[in-house]
Each structure stands twice: as structure tokens, then as C-alpha cells.
Amino acid sequence: MKVMSPELSPITPLLAPLATLPGIGPRYDGLLRKVAGGNRVMDLLFTLPSSYVDRRTIMTLREAREQLMPGATLTARLRVLDIVQPSRARQPFRIRATDDTDEVEILFFHQAFVRSVAPGDELAVSGKLERYGLSLTMPHPDYMVNWLRHDTIPAIDPVWPLTAGLFPSVMRRAMHKALDLLPPMPEWIPTEALARHDWPPFHEALEILHRPKVEPDRHWSRLALMARERLAFDECLADQLSLALARQEARILSGRALKGDGxxxxxxxxxxxxxxxxxxxxxxxxxxxxxxxxxxxxxxxxxxxxxxxxxxxxxxxxxxxxxxxxxxxxxxxxxxxxxxxxxxxxxxxxxxxxxxxxxxxxxxxxxxxxxxxxxxxxxxxxxxxxxxxxxxxxxxxxxxxxxxxxxxxxxxxxxxxxxxxxxxxxxxxxxxxxxxxxxxxxxxxxxxDQKPPGRKPIQTSLHPLSTLNEVIGGIRRIVERGAQVFWVCPLVEESEVLDVAAAEARWADLSQRLTTPVGLAHGRQEISQRQAELDRFRLGETRLLVATTVIEVGVDIPNASVMVIEHAERFGLAQLHQLRGRVGRGAAASFCLLIYDDGATGATGKERLALLRETEDGFIIAERDFRLRGGGDLTGNRQSGLPLFRLTEGVDAESLLNEAHRETKAITYKLSESCKMGTELQALLRIFDRDDPNRINRAG
CATH class of the missing domain: 3.40.50.300 (P-loop containing nucleotide triphosphate hydrolases)
Known part of the structure; x- marks a missing residue:
């Protein structure tokens, strides 16, 4: 159980369950937890907006007709002409409105939204403008208030990630209640770093992103970027500091020396x-x-x-x-x-x-x-x-x-x-x-970083999908001459069921085209059946094995000398490198054929695949792939964003992480001299739930 020191008591409400927020009952508690990825108020505050709607500019309908694309957001001052009741069920209520430059129909499917509106009313309206023929319509606007209250429409409106049943208005209300609990935080970033980056204080950064206020003398988009950078650095610093403290604590644990005679x-x-x-x-x-x-x-x-x-x-x-x-x-x-x-x-x-x-x-x-x-x-x-x-x-x-x-x-x-x-x-x-x-x-x-002697280099080549028949013809010829081939089928929408369907379809196709038996291995087979297929391939009873990525690691069949990977553009580079490593283990020259969809593979994708043709060094591939795609899950095809982090999207995460690592070294050096951690660092670790070094040490 974690004990809260008196100095940290102001942050206690941030660590409380989401259900403690005023107005959040059982109906929304579970939905908020799902979106926030946790049960703390702080988890909700770390659920940053995915985008923003700019409602600052008030346009006339004529300007909107000339300048806005269909579906763009319009904020306008309108006068109600009349309200048209629906003639039958499931038809909308229609509010005809004008600003004297043009007319628009505002559509609602619930009478509650039109009860307080009467002809002649002056309204402030903001929503998506659509066109049907020559007519302008605005289905169910985001905001519609009396013009005297137009300043209640947010100028910069955050769009948060939602889930079924959780409405934007509920998310906004919960977020504002959470923001109201934010105390001024003790500053854990050195003054020099704050000034150099122009970063706001922690609580201000969250306010800027969740409850934007437009300042006439400052560009809001720059403010938002600085706020995101600040929070991303905080998360990196908390992560690096917790790791350093865990290692420090591990070094003082008493263990035992394991020695042998060899x-x-x-x-x-x-x-x-x-x-x-x-x-x-x-x-x-x-x-x-x-x-x-x-x-x-x-x-x-x-x-x-x-x-x-x-x-x-x-x-x-x-x-x-x-x-x-x-x-x-x-x-x-x-x-x-x-x-x-x-x-x-x-x-x-x-x-x-x-x-x-x-x-x-x-x-x-x-x-x-x-x-x-x-x-x-x-x-x-x-x-x-x-x-x-x-x-x-x-x-x-x-x-x-x-x-x-x-x-x-x-x-x-x-x-x-x-x-x-x-x-x-x-x-x-x-x-x-x-x-x-x-x-x-x-x-x-x-x-x-050195392979055992005798490992053969693997020749890697790229083949557009349009040449698939030629590739199959070449594979048929080398199989008939005695070669053994892996044929890896594509990832399909991260679905194992669809992956298996693709593998079974390719197996049926190749079984018809080849004169030798073709094996099939995938993750939905019984373990014994899959192992039997691998054993048959190992013994040479089958010359070609169609497989999903179940063969990615641990399959060692020295006689296999050719690897074909279909739709290579769908795999991560590291995964392609792993799959390629299943060949080149025997005495025969080895080859890897990467088949890619030319129409679905952009310039960066082709550059990534070409890298595999240039080198077999996995360390070079990993570093280059990180530069090309920004890191992420190195082991598969999800390669965007740093793992473990949720606040680094949209910023230079690599630079911030390296800076956090340097700052952590300075902090741990000071701690080694004073042996006491300041309140500000304790708050940082608590807020990011990184204050249990034993949890890291137990996991290695």
C-alpha cells in the first residue's frame, strides 16, 4: 500500500477513482475508464484531444458557400425565419434561418432542440455545413445558443477520443470537473529547461489542451505544441527516473554469487x-x-x-x-x-x-x-x-x-x-x-553482433505483386530440383482468422500448381498438428510450407533455403528480418523474395523494403526503421509511437526521451549525495504511476 506524504496531499483528488468526479454516475464511469485506460482522474486528464475544431471565425452564409468545402465547420450569426414540423415519422424538424446573405436549413431529429426557438430569434450556430443541390443545410449543429450567449461557444473546441455511449458533452463536462481539481504543482523541470523550450507549468499545459483560451497576443497552435511537448517530457522523465531508481534499489539488494568450475x-x-x-x-x-x-x-x-x-x-x-x-x-x-x-x-x-x-x-x-x-x-x-x-x-x-x-x-x-x-x-x-x-x-x-562462421548470406529481392505468377513459376522449378521453400502469407487487418483464410487460400492455389506435396502451418491449428507439419517439412516430406507468422521465431530447418513473403509491405521491417532469418542456416545458397503491392506501397514503404535488400545487419535495420517510421512495436507491424507512452504523439519523442535520460542522470547524481527526493519528484512519479520501483525489479 502506498502512503501519501502530507506534502503530496494536494494531488490526492487526481489519484482518486473517476467515479468521484461530480456528476459522473455509474452510467458513465465504465465508459470513461475505457477511454482513459485507467480508473484515476489523472488518467482522464492524460487522455489528450485527438484534434480541435476552430470556431473562432464567424462567417456569412454567402462566404461559406464560396469558401467552405462540404462538411467543413461553420460558425454564423443567424435569424430564425420559421420552423417546419416533420410531415411523417423519422423526418427531421427544420429551422429555416438567414443572415440576409443566404439561407440555411438547420435539421434536428428531436423536438427538444427546437422548443426554445421561435421565428425572429437571433442565434449563434456552429456545426458542419452540407450542401444538397443549391440548398445549404446544417444537420444537428454542435452548438446553437441565443446570440447574446455566443461567447459560450468555445473558440477552440477539443475533440476527445470517445466510445459507444459516451457523448462529447459528457466527456467535456468530466474533463472540466477534472481540470478544476488541478492544484498548482511543484515544478520538477529545471528553470533553465523550461525557459529554453518555452514550456508552460504542468497544470497550465493541461488547461491549454483541454480547455483552450484564445489569447490575442499569442498563437494558440504554438501554445498547444509547447503544452504537448511539456507533458511528453514529463512522461519520459517519470519513466526514466523510475527505471533509474529501480536499478539503484536493485543494486543494494542482497543477492547471491553464482560461480562454477566450468x-x-x-x-x-x-x-x-x-x-x-x-x-x-x-x-x-x-x-x-x-x-x-x-x-x-x-x-x-x-x-x-x-x-x-x-x-x-x-x-x-x-x-x-x-x-x-x-x-x-x-x-x-x-x-x-x-x-x-x-x-x-x-x-x-x-x-x-x-x-x-x-x-x-x-x-x-x-x-x-x-x-x-x-x-x-x-x-x-x-x-x-x-x-x-x-x-x-x-x-x-x-x-x-x-x-x-x-x-x-x-x-x-x-x-x-x-x-x-x-x-x-x-x-x-x-x-x-x-x-x-x-x-x-x-x-x-x-x-x-557477430554470426557464427559458416552462415551463408541471404540474397534478398523485391517483386511487385503483378509478377506473382512468374514468382510461382520460378518456385515450382526450384522445388522440383529439391529445394525447400517457406511461403509466408500476409497479415490481414491484424486478424488471425483472416490471416489463416489467406494462408489456406494460398495453400490450395500452390497445391494445384506444384507437383510435390505442400504443407500448411498456422496459429489456429492444434499444437500437435502444427508441429507435425513442421516435422514433415524438416524431414523433407513436403518441399514447400505455406505459413502465417507462427514461423517467425524458433523454427530451425537448415535445409530450407528460400523464403517468400507475400504482401511484404504489411509487415514491420524487424518482422521481415526475423522471417528472413529462417533460411540461410544450411550449406545451400539462400534467397528471400519480398512480394509487395506496388499500388499500396508508397515511396517510404519501398525505401523500407529496399533496406532489407541492402543489408542483413539487424541492428542497422532497426535503427533505420526507427528513423523512417518513428519506432513503436519493433516486433510486429504496429510501428508508430513509443511503447509504454501515451503522451508522445505529435512531438519529437526521441529527442525528449534522450533529454529526459540526461536529466535523470543529473537527478540521480544529486540523490546519491543528498539521499532525499524532493516533493516535486515524488509528485511526478505519483502522477504518472511510476512510484513503485519494486514492480520494475520484480520483472527484471
Whole structure:
């Protein structure tokens, strides 16, 4: 439970549930929580407008007819001529009005809106102007008030994101009630930075964006940009500071040193049969140093496709075993987990256990017993490892593969299975420095930027969709000569059902065109069926495998030498790079064909695809893609906006994050001298819900 210090009591109303806002009853509480993405008043205030309607200019109807496009917003001073009642049900009430330059019909479907209006009334009206033939109409205007109250129409009108059942008027009322609770905040940004950026105070920034007031001597759009920048920087600063404090706290936690004599490692390397690369040795030395220290390790191992992360992970796990502890490896899918189990059980030389959702009955009971009594030295599995029934005898090291696919809470649950467990998280998706900061702060990072000897380069080529038949003809010829081919079907509107339909349709098409059997693997198959398809392909019983992105990670079939990716423009670059990495693992020359829709792929899209043709270096691809598309979810096709952040849209997030990182270093240096955090920084962390360092440490 968090205890509020007396100095922070003014912000208490901002941390209260949305239901505490006056006038927000049960009817709207749930809808507001849905839009706000949380239950605090502050969460609502952080729901920034998606756009604004400018109602400052009052135009005549003649000017509007000449200058405005249909659907544009008009604000006008009008006189009511008459009110036409509907002649039958479901027809609108019509208010005929004029400003002596032209006439307009204002349409309402509910009588309540016209009861207070009479012929001759002078009105201020603002809404979307439409044209039907030569007639001007305004269906259900946003505002219609007596002209004497025209100043009650907002000059700059925020448009907030809504959900079904939540009306703009309710959202506006709730937002204004929340703004009324804002106290003047203690300033956490240095005076010099505020002056340099011309940023307003925190509470003023929220007022500017949610309740704009037009100042004649200042340009409102610049004010709004400065306000957005200010809030985005605050969010970045809170994030970086919370990460830094968590790491600082972790360094003072008492852990245990895990040291070994190297015998298990040496034997495992002999079984692997190849020499570790310089990058692997360097990463392992960094991991060894962390594990030997008397504080819990939290390290990220990021390596390019095929750089040998599994071998490094095995060496780290064997060190834990040599020290007398257990080690666990958790993977996001059964395909990847079972492949890890096959590799580790074959090469480790110690008892291994596999646990996933598909392990049932007696096999599951035996696995749980071996984990609990310590018989199992290495434990490999899926998210089933963090279930309550799984009790480790002595978990010394938790390795989490493809960490982006697990939530913070899931990582925390696995790390909490042991006492001061060392945590090593791995990703095959190289992460640009800026995005590393958002997720990890100053977390120790090891990079595998060197591939094992013998890996063949992959020749990548681009093919417009109009050449699909020629591509299929070429694939048919090489398959008949003995080659094995992956054919990855396109993402369809982020829908697994539609993805599968596309894959099944392509499978049926290729099955007719090819003379050899064609396999099919997708995420809606039973795990056993999908694994059987992969095994048939691995054994060469099928020469071509049509698949969705279930083969993105963890599928290792050395004989496959060709990767075809259909509608490549729909995938993220990092995902394309991952898919391409499924080939080039054997002795044969390897190829990747990217088929794209020329009509749906703009200049930037073609530039992105051309980057894959230019380089196989995942680190270069990740950095360039970040520049081209602005970061985001590196692992898939959602690549806009920094992860974890909600206030960085529309600003230079990368620059603000780097500045926040520098400021955090200055803050933590001062804290190391004074050992006391000021009220202003406490308020910042509370407001952004980043004041629990243990939540971060538990998750690694």
C-alpha cells in the first residue's frame, strides 16, 4: 500500500477513482475508464484531444458557400425565419434561418432542440455545413445558443477520443470537473529547461489542451505544441527516473554469487561441436561477472537472427547448475520452447524437464515433482512455468526468450519463483537505443553482433505483386530440383482468422500448381498438428510450407533455403528480418523474395523494403526503421509511437526521451549525495504511476 506524504496531499483528488468526479454516475464511469485506460482522474486528464475544431471565425452564409468545402465547420450569426414540423415519422424538424446573405436549413431529429426557438430569434450556430443541390443545410449543429450567449461557444473546441455511449458533452463536462481539481504543482523541470523550450507549468499545459483560451497576443497552435511537448517530457522523465531508481534499489539488494568450475560448460561445448564467436565470449563474460556479483543480475541479451543466443543462454544456465542451483528458460510459444528443450537436453549433459500447457496428466505430475525436488536442473517451457503449481527447489537463473512477448507481470512471476533470482532476458529483435531507454533505462545490455562462421548470406529481392505468377513459376522449378521453400502469407487487418483464410487460400492455389506435396502451418491449428507439419517439412516430406507468422521465431530447418513473403509491405521491417532469418542456416545458397503491392506501397514503404535488400545487419535495420517510421512495436507491424507512452504523439519523442535520460542522470547524481527526493519528484512519479520501483525489479 502506498502512503501519501502530507506534502503530496494536494494531488490526492487526481489519484482518486473517476467515479468521484461530480456528476459522473455509474452510467458513465465504465465508459470513461475505457477511454482513459485507467480508473484515476489523472488518467482522464492524460487522455489528450485527438484534434480541435476552430470556431473562432464567424462567417456569412454567402462566404461559406464560396469558401467552405462540404462538411467543413461553420460558425454564423443567424435569424430564425420559421420552423417546419416533420410531415411523417423519422423526418427531421427544420429551422429555416438567414443572415440576409443566404439561407440555411438547420435539421434536428428531436423536438427538444427546437422548443426554445421561435421565428425572429437571433442565434449563434456552429456545426458542419452540407450542401444538397443549391440548398445549404446544417444537420444537428454542435452548438446553437441565443446570440447574446455566443461567447459560450468555445473558440477552440477539443475533440476527445470517445466510445459507444459516451457523448462529447459528457466527456467535456468530466474533463472540466477534472481540470478544476488541478492544484498548482511543484515544478520538477529545471528553470533553465523550461525557459529554453518555452514550456508552460504542468497544470497550465493541461488547461491549454483541454480547455483552450484564445489569447490575442499569442498563437494558440504554438501554445498547444509547447503544452504537448511539456507533458511528453514529463512522461519520459517519470519513466526514466523510475527505471533509474529501480536499478539503484536493485543494486543494494542482497543477492547471491553464482560461480562454477566450468566442467559442465566445457562438456556442452564439445557436444555442440563449434567454437564460440568473439561476440558470444564477450557477452558470456559480462553475464558471468553479473552472476558472480552478490546482487541479482538483470541483463538484456540482444542478438541478431542466428547470432547464437541459445548457446550463450545454455552456458549461463550451466553456470547456475555448477553453483548448485536450477535454471529455467521460458519461451513464448510451444514451437520455440520445444525446440529449446530439444537443443538443451541434447547438449547440456544435465537432467532437463519440459513443461507447457500441452503437458498433461502423469507427465505433468512427474515434471512438477522433478522441478520441486531439484532433480530437474534445467527447466524449459512456456508461460506454464509461472503458474502457481510450479514450485522450484532452488531457482538461481531465469532466462526469458523473446521478452517482448511477455508482460511485466509475467516476467515478475517467473523471477519471483526463487530467492534473488538472476534474470537474463533475450531478444532476437535488435532494439534501437531510444527504445532500449523506454523499456530498460540503464539496464545492462549485451549484444551479439557477430554470426557464427559458416552462415551463408541471404540474397534478398523485391517483386511487385503483378509478377506473382512468374514468382510461382520460378518456385515450382526450384522445388522440383529439391529445394525447400517457406511461403509466408500476409497479415490481414491484424486478424488471425483472416490471416489463416489467406494462408489456406494460398495453400490450395500452390497445391494445384506444384507437383510435390505442400504443407500448411498456422496459429489456429492444434499444437500437435502444427508441429507435425513442421516435422514433415524438416524431414523433407513436403518441399514447400505455406505459413502465417507462427514461423517467425524458433523454427530451425537448415535445409530450407528460400523464403517468400507475400504482401511484404504489411509487415514491420524487424518482422521481415526475423522471417528472413529462417533460411540461410544450411550449406545451400539462400534467397528471400519480398512480394509487395506496388499500388499500396508508397515511396517510404519501398525505401523500407529496399533496406532489407541492402543489408542483413539487424541492428542497422532497426535503427533505420526507427528513423523512417518513428519506432513503436519493433516486433510486429504496429510501428508508430513509443511503447509504454501515451503522451508522445505529435512531438519529437526521441529527442525528449534522450533529454529526459540526461536529466535523470543529473537527478540521480544529486540523490546519491543528498539521499532525499524532493516533493516535486515524488509528485511526478505519483502522477504518472511510476512510484513503485519494486514492480520494475520484480520483472527484471
Amino acid at each position: 566442467t559442465l560448460r566445457e562438456a556442452a561445448l564439445d557436444r555442440f561441436g563449434h567454437v564460440m564467436t568473439g561476440a558470444q565470449n564477450r557477452a558470456l563474460a559480462e553475464i558471468d561477472a553479473d552472476m558472480a556479483a552478490p546482487v541479482p543480475m538483470m541483463r538484456l541479451l540482444q542478438g541478431d537472427v542466428g547470432a547464437g543466443k541459445t548457446l550463450v543462454a545454455l552456458m549461463a544456465m550451466l553456470r547456475a547448475v555448477e553453483a548448485g542451483a536450477q535454471a529455467a528458460l521460458m519461451a513464448p510459444t510451444e514451437i520455440l520452447a520445444s525446440q529449446h528443450y530439444e537443443t538443451l537436453s541434447r547438449h547440456s549433459g544435465v537432467p532437463c524437464v519440459y513443461l507447457s500447457g500441452s503437458v498433461k496428466g502423469k507427465a505433468r505430475a512427474l515434471a512438477l515433482k522433478a522441478i520441486a525436488d531439484g532433480t530437474a536442473r534445467l527447466v524449459i517451457g512456456t508461460h506454464a512455468l509461472f503458474q502457481e503449481a510450479v514450485v522450484f527447489h532452488d531457482l538461481g537463473l531465469a532466462v526469458i526468450d523473446e521478452q517482448h512477448r511477455f508482460g511485466v507481470q509475467q516476467r515478475a512471476m517467473l523471477g519471483g519463483k526463487g530467492y534473488c533470482t538472476d534474470i537474463l532476458v533475450m531478444t532476437a529483435t535488435p532494439i534501437p537505443r531510444t527504445l532500449l531507454l523506454t523499456q530498460w533505462g540503464d539496464l545492462s545490455v549485451s549484444r551479439l
